[in-house]
Each structure stands twice: as structure tokens, then as C-alpha cells.
Amino acid sequence: MDAILDVWYLFVRNLRNSTRVPMIWVMSLVQPLIWLLLFGQLFRNIVNIPGFPTENYLAFLAPGIIVMTSLFGATFSGMGTLVDIDLGYLDKMLVTPVNRNAIILGRIGGDIVRIVVQAILIVLITLMLGVEFITGFAGFIVTMAIVILLVASFAGLSNILALRLKEHQLFIMVVNFFTLPFMFLSSAMMPMAMMPSWLQKVARYNPVTYAADGIRTLMNSGFDAVVLGQSFLVLGAVALVTMGIATILFRRRLV
Amino acid sequence: MIRVEKLVKQFNSITAVNELSLQIEEGELFGFLGPNGAGKTTTIKILTTLLKPTCGRAIVAGYDVLKEPGKVRNVIGYVAQDISVDDKATGRENLMLQGHLYRMGSKILSQRVDELLELVDLTADASRLAETYSGGMRKRLDLIAGLIHRPKVLFLDEPTLGLDPQTRTRVWGYVRELSQKEGITIFLTTHYMEEADELCHRVAIIDQGKIVALGSPGELKDDIGGDCINIGFSEERLIGDDTFLQTAFRVLQSQPYVQRVEALSDSVAAYVERGEELVPRIVELLGKRGVAVKTITLSRPSLNDVFLKHTGYTIRDQEANSVEQFRERFRRMGKRRQ
Numbered sequence: 001m002d003a004i005l006d007v008w009y010l011f012v013r014n015l016r017n018s019t020r021v022p023m024i025w026v027m028s029l030v031q032p033l034i035w036l037l038l039f040g041q042l043f044r045n046i047v048n049i050p051g052f053p054t055e056n057y058l059a060f061l062a063p064g065i066i067v068m069t070s071l072f073g074a075t076f077s078g079m080g081t082l083v084d085i086d087l088g089y090l091d092k093m094l095v096t097p098v099n100r101n102a103i104i105l106g107r108i109g110g111d112i113v114r115i116v117v118q119a120i121l122i123v124l125i126t127l128m129l130g131v132e133f134i135t136g137f138a139g140f141i142v143t144m145a146i147v148i149l150l151v152a153s154f155a156g157l158s159n160i161l162a163l164r165l166k167e168h169q170l171f172i173m174v175v176n177f178f179t180l181p182f183m184f185l186s187s188a189m190m191p192m193a194m195m196p197s198w199l200q201k202v203a204r205y206n207p208v209t210y211a212a213d214g215i216r217t218l219m220n221s222g223f224d225a226v227v228l229g230q231s232f233l234v235l236g237a238v239a240l241v242t243m244g245i246a247t248i249l250f251r252r253r254l255v
Numbered sequence: 256m257i258r259v260e261k262l263v264k265q266f267n268s269i270t271a272v273n274e275l276s277l278q279i280e281e282g283e284l285f286g287f288l289g290p291n292g293a294g295k296t297t298t299i300k301i302l303t304t305l306l307k308p309t310c311g312r313a314i315v316a317g318y319d320v321l322k323e324p325g326k327v328r329n330v331i332g333y334v335a336q337d338i339s340v341d342d343k344a345t346g347r348e349n350l351m352l353q354g355h356l357y358r359m360g361s362k363i364l365s366q367r368v369d370e371l372l373e374l375v376d377l378t379a380d381a382s383r384l385a386e387t388y389s390g391g392m393r394k395r396l397d398l399i400a401g402l403i404h405r406p407k408v409l410f411l412d413e414p415t416l417g418l419d420p421q422t423r424t425r426v427w428g429y430v431r432e433l434s435q436k437e438g439i440t441i442f443l444t445t446h447y448m449e450e451a452d453e454l455c456h457r458v459a460i461i462d463q464g465k466i467v468a469l470g471s472p473g474e475l476k477d478d479i480g481g482d483c484i485n486i487g488f489s490e491e492r493l494i495g496d497d498t499f500l501q502t503a504f505r506v507l508q509s510q511p512y513v514q515r516v517e518a519l520s521d522s523v524a525a526y527v528e529r530g531e532e533l534v535p536r537i538v539e540l541l542g543k544r545g546v547a548v549k550t551i552t553l554s555r556p557s558l559n560d561v562f563l564k565h566t567g568y569t570i571r572d573q574e575a576n577s578v579e580q581f582r583e584r585f586r587r588m589g590k591r592r593q
Contacts, residue, residue, distance in 0.1 A: 002358055009355045017343035020384065088339035092400070095303045095333040096356040097325055 003099035010098075010106025014080065015113060028114060032069045032122050036062065053191050054220055062126040063215035064188040066119045067208060070147050071183055073115040074154035075175045078162025080107055082171060104250050108155040108243070112148055119147045131219075139218040142228070146218075149235035150211040154182075156242025163249045188212040210234040256281045256408055256440040257302065262311035264297050264464075271297040273464035274311070279442060279457075284434045286455030287444040288558065294464040295444035296336060299412050302442070303333045316407050329357070332406035336413040338393045342386035346377055346396050349385055350403055357404040364403075371399040375429065391422035398429065409433065411443040415450060427454055448558040458558070460565055467565040472558060479556040479564055481514070482530030484537060487522040487550035499546045506544055507537070526556075 018024050036058070044057045054060040081104070084090040093103055123140060127133060133140060158175065165171045183189070185199065186208035192200055203209045214231030217224045257279040264272040272294045279285045287295045300306040302313055304324040312319065318326040341349050347368060354364040372378045375395040380388065385396060394414075401409060414430065415423040431454065433439050445451055451458045452472045460468040460475075468475055488499040497505075500523060507516045507525045512533060515526040527533050530553045541548055 005358070006356065009352055013341070013344065013352055016348075017341065020343040088335045088337045089341060091300075091305055091335055092333070092339045092353075093356060094305060095328055095331065096353065097328045097358070098356040 003102050006099045006102035007105045007109060010093075010102055011109040011113075014107055014110025018110070018114060024114075028073070028118050029121055032065050032118055033125060035068065036065045036122060036125060039065070049194070051191075051193055053193075056131060058126060058129055059131045059220055060191075060216070061189075062122060062131060063212055063219050066122050066143070066147065066215055067150065067186075067188045067212045068183055069118050069122065070115050070150045070211070071154055071208060072179060073118065074111065074151040075158045075179050077108055077111045077155035078158035078160075078171060078175075079168075080111075081159055081162045082166075082168055085166075086168075100251050101247050104159060104243075104247055108152060108159070111155050112151045115151050116144055116147055119144060126219075133219055134222055135218045139223065142223075143215050143218050146211055146214045146231055146235065149232070149239050150208070152239035153207055153235055153242050156239060156244075156246045159246040160242060160249060163246065163253065182206060182208050186212055187216075207234055207238045256283070256316060257285075257442060258312075258314040259298075259302070260312040262298070262301065262313055263309045264294075264301060264306065265309045270464055272301070272308070275461075275464065275466060277459060277466060277469070279440065281440055282434070282438045284430070284441045284454060284456045285443070286451040286458040287442070287461055288446065288448070288451040288458050288562070289444075289461035290446055293446075293461045295446075295461060296412055297464075298461075299333075299410050299442070299444055303331060303410050304328055329404075330407045332401035332404070332409045334398050334401040334409070334411050334414060336416055338390070338397045340385045340388075340393050340396050340400070343384065345382050345384055346372065346388070347381040349396060350400055353400045354403045359404060367403060367405075371402060375399055391418060391425075394418060394422065394426065395429075398426065402433070405437075406439065408440045408442065411441065413444055413446070415445070415447065423450075430454060448562070452558050460558075460562055462566045468561060475558065475561045476556045479526065479560050481526060481528040481556075483554050483556055483560070484525045484527060484530050484534060485519075485522050485550075485552045485554070486525070486537070486541070486548055487552075489547045489549035502544055503541055503546050506541060506546075510540075522550075 040058045040061055043061070046052060047055060047057045047060075052060075081090075084093075090103070094100075123133065123143070135142070161174055162171055165174060185202045186206045187203055188208055188211075192203060192209070195203060210231045213227050214235075217227045257277075259275055259277050262272055262275045263270070275294070275298060287298065289295055297306065301308050302315055302320060304320050304327050307321065312321075314320070315327045316330045318330075320327050341352070344352070350368045350371065351364060354367065359367070368381075369378070372381050375398065377392060377395060377399075380392065385393060388396065398411075398414070401411075411430070415426050418426065427450070430441060430443070434441050443450075443454070455472065457469065457471050458475060459466045468478075470478070486503060488503070500518060500521070503523045504516055504518045507513050507523065513525045513527055517524045517526075525537070534551060534553055538548055538551065
């Protein structure tokens with residue numbers, strides 16, 4: 001019970017502090033919007049290529065942008081942890097009886113909420129632009145569940161990097177280095193069928209693919225049990241592993 | 256209240272704390288005095304469960320820091336060397352979160368927060384974000400955050416480092432008040448001699464991970480030998496085969512009331528009891544032997560002298576070296592912020 005309360009207090013802190021810097025929220029909302037509109041225009045003729053799965057490029061792109069926003073947001077979760085370590089705020093929390101796991105769960109929980117809000121906004125804009133959400137409200141809820149698992153997976157990874165690398169600059173370099181490949185070596189921006197075969201193999205091992213496929217099915221075609229099953233299984237497993245390792249690394253720093 | 260037995264902490268090949276043992280009684284205001292890098296912060300981090308010792312034992316308020324860290328955390332407060340407040344939270348929010356993490360009930364907590372804000376004069380600023388606070392206000396906020404749960408033992412790591420003189424005096428006032436009125440056991444580290452002298456009941460001088468002297472500031476200074484009379488000479492003139500300085504040194508050495516004499520570059524220092532009564536006698540005595548005295552100063556030995564005696568160097572010497580380290584640290588911080 002204490003542990004749950006601890007997570008709650010730290011979760012509230014993370015969210016509340018982010019509202020104190022309104023630019024964080026403005027950027028969080030403007031960025032996916034710009035991407036959606038800009039990339040929507042840039043690549044719109046791609047649908048003319050034979051074999052492209054949708055007629056409207058925006059319908060194809062929107063799930064990709066949701067995945068992109070989630071991924072980019074999640075990979076910087078470790079930054080908050082680094083700042084807390086640097087300012088000595090982490091030590092200040094650690095001398096209290098606070099549950100050790102709650103510190104990392106509270107942080108990632110706050111990040112998840114912020115990114116879910118962004119995802120909701122992207123869906124709303126897509127709807128306003130005339131794209132149909134095939135599976136309706138139920139599908140929308142499932143979409144958010146996929147977003148949460150995706151964010152948890154990569155926020156876990158981000159915290160692992162933060163705890164291992166310890167240096168801000170190095171952390172940012174490494175995060176930038178791996179985020180784009182994760183993004184583009186997946187089905188988020190390009191249908192699998194249109195990739196060269198070696199890339200398809202790589203994309204198969206990329207958890208981002210499973211998030212993109214799952215969300216895309218829900219938005220564009222319907223409840224596909226196999227795709228969704230894979231999506232939840234893969235992302236659930238990855239989230240469990242990265243969050244688990246992050247928690248263990250975190251505890252290892254401590255007594 | 257605190258018992259440390261043969262505590263050792265090694266970082267790779269460096270021994271930060273070297274078989275340190277000490278005992279601190281309930282209600283005591285205990286000071287750990289030493290230069291930067293002497294092992295003060297490492298010791299405090301072990302006692303506050305933030306670091307594991309390599310070997311040895313530490314008991315705080317009856318609990319072993321290794322076996323029952325959770326119980327230790329419940330009864331200790333810790334205020335780190337660098338101010339750590341949540342800048343994006345108000346003063347009150349900072350304190351409330353701290354109290355929640357100690358599982359304090361909301362009602363008791365709000366009362367406690369009001370009380371503490373009042374104590375350090377932050378009531379009027381409680382609902383402003385901490386990032387708008389001055390350095391002194393942030394320090395005060397940080398200090399009371401460590402008191403929120405009425406700890407039995409309070410650890411203060413360099414509580415006045417980098418503060419302006421007024422804020423320093425204020426912080427001293429709060430610390431004294433906590434010790435006297437609330438009877439909290441306080442363990443503080445400092446590299447300021449005056450701070451240890453002014454505040455602490457007992458002081459341990461720590462150098463390279465070891466305690467080299469322990470006692471009340473008065474005892475430590477008495478141990479050096481009462482007062483110090485320093486005699487300077489007008490010119491280096493000779494009396495027979497001797498210089499003034501050598502003559503004075505020999506004369507003083509043969510007096511029964513002089514405990515110790517040291518020849519310095521252009522003066523002689525004699526350690527005596529009740530120096531004020533002896534000054535006229537010494538001047539007269541040296542005059543008879545033909546030594547012309549130019550200046551004479553009488554001083555109580557400071558903890559600086561104590562430190563010098565036990566370590567062979569002054570804290571200031573050490574600091575000259577650490578200025579470089581400090582610059583380096585600043586440079587790194589600047590790089591990070593970009």
C-alpha cells in the first residue's frame with residue numbers, strides 16, 4: 001500500500017512539474033501535429049505505388065506518427081532520472097523510506113500519461129482530417145494500451161542507458177543514435193511488403209514494428225486477433241524486460 | 256546514538272574511509288572537521304544508508320545501517336552538501352512531498368509544514384516556485400525538508416558551504432536551536448574551523464579517512480598548550496655569537512612556565528598557560544638579555560593550530576589544491592548545461 005502511494009506521489013510530481021514548463025506541453029502537442037501535416041504532404045503520392053495498403057496516406061501515416069511520438073518521448077525518460085541524480089534530488093529521496101521501485105515507476109508513469117495525451121490528440125486530428133477509425137472507440141482504447149506498452153518498453157531502456165552511462169551528453173548521443181534506426185527499421189513509416197527483404201528481416205525483430213502493425217490494424221482494417229496478439233505479446237515482454245532491468249540497475253546503485 | 260566500528264570504504268584503489276571508529280551520544284552536536292576529500296561525505300553517506308561500507312559496522316539510533324536500512328531511514332534526516340530542492344515545485348510542495356515519502360498523515364503533515372516554514376521565515380514565500388528563491392532561501396528550504404518527520408538524528412553535510420555570512424549565522428542559529436530545544440542528535444561535517452568551534456560539543460578531526468583528534472573544541476585547543484605568545488624582533492642583530500631569535504628561543508625554552516617553543520622564520524612562538532600575565536614578564540626577561548622585541552601578540556590557539564599539529568598542514572594548504580578541482584568541476588557543469 002505504501003509502495004502504491006509512493007508511486008502516486010512521485011507520478012504526480014513528474015506530471016505537475018511538467019505543467020510548470022508550459023513549453024513542454026506546447027512542444028509535445030505541436031510536434032506530432034507538424035509531423036502529421038508535413039509528412040502527410042511530403043509522402044502523399046506514395047499511395048500511387050502499386051501494393052500500398054491504404055488509399056489515403058494520412059490513414060497510413062497517423063499510426064506511424066503515434067508510434068514516432070511515443071518512441072521519441074519515451075527514449076528521453078532517462079533524462080529526468082539523470083537530472084535528479086545530478087541535483088542530488090535522488091539521494092534526498094533515497095534517504096527517506098520511499099519504496100525504491102516507486103521512484104522509477106513514478107517517473108515512467110508520468111511520462112506515459114504525457115505521451116498518451118499526445119496520442120489522443122493525434123487521433124483527434126486525424127479524425128478531423130476525415131480519416132475513419134475503423135474499430136471505433138473500443139479500438140481507440142486498445143490503441144492506447146499499445147502506446148502504454150511501447151512507452152514502457154522504451155522508457156525502461158532509456159532509464160537503463162541513463163543509469164549505465166551517467167553522463168548527459170553521452171546519454172543524448174546514444175539515445176539519438178538508436179532512436180532513428182528503431183523508427184525507420186520498422187513498419188512505422190513504410191509497409192513491410194515494400195521493404196527490401198533484408199530490411200524486412202530486421203524489422204521483424206524490432207518491437208516498434210509490432211506497435212505500428214497493431215495500431216494500424218485498429219485504425220485501418222479491424223480487430224485482427226493475430227496481429228494484436230503478437231503486438232501485446234512482444235511489447236508486453238519487452239516492457240517487462242526493460243523495466244525489470246532498469247529497476248534492478250536502479251536498486252543496485254543503492255544499499 | 257551513533258556507533259561506528261572500524262568502518263572502511265574503498266573506491267577501487269582509493270581508501271576514502273580507513274578503519275574509522277567513533278561514538279556519539281544522544282543529544283550531542285558532533286562535528287566532523289577536515290579538508291575536502293578527507294572522507295567526511297563518504298562517512299555521512301554510509302551512515303545515511305546511501306553507500307555500503309566495504310567493511311565495518313555502523314549503528315544509527317539502534318539500527319544497523321546494513322541490516323535494517325529501512326528503520327534507519329525512518330529516524331534520520333539528511334541535508335546534503337549541495338542544495339537539492341525541486342525547482343519546479345513550490346516551497347510547500349517540496350515539503351509536502353518529502354513528508355508523504357515518510358508516510359506522514361496529511362493533517363499532521365500540513366501542521367508540521369507550517370511550523371517549519373515559520374521557523375525559517377519562509378511562510379510568505381511558501382507558494383512560490385523554489386526556482387524563484389535566493390540561494391539562502393533554498394538552503395533554508397532544504398534544511399527544513401530534512402526535519403519534516405522529526406528525526407532523532409540529523410546529518411548535515413557542509414551546512415554553510417557557499418553561503419553568505421548572514422545566512423551562515425542564521426543557519427548556525429537554527430542548528431543550535433534544534434540541538435538545544437528539540438534535543439536532536441546532530442552530526443555535521445565542515446571544513447570551516449570557526450563553524451566547528453562555534454557550534455559543536457565535540458569535534459573529530461579527520462584526515463585521509465582517519466580520525467586524528469577527538470574532543471571538545473576547548474579540549475583540543477588546550478591540548479596544544481594554552482595560549483600562544485608570538486614574539487617578533489626589530490632587526491636581526493647579534494648578541495655575541497647568537498641572533499636575537501636564537502637567544503630568545505633558548506631563554507624561553509629554559510623557563511618552567513613555557514610548555515613548548517617554536518622558532519619560526521622571523522619570530523618565536525611560545526605556548527603557555529595564562530598568557531596575559533606572562534607577557535610583561537617575558538618582555539622584561541628578554542630585555543635583560545639584550546633582545547630587542549618589536550612586536551608581541553597573544554592568541555588563544557585556534558582549531559587551525561590543532562589541525563596543523565595533528566596533520567602537519569593547514570586546511571588552507573589543502574584548499575589551495577582543491578581550487579583547481581573546483582574549477583574543473585565548474586567547467587564540467589557549464590559544459591553539461593549547454
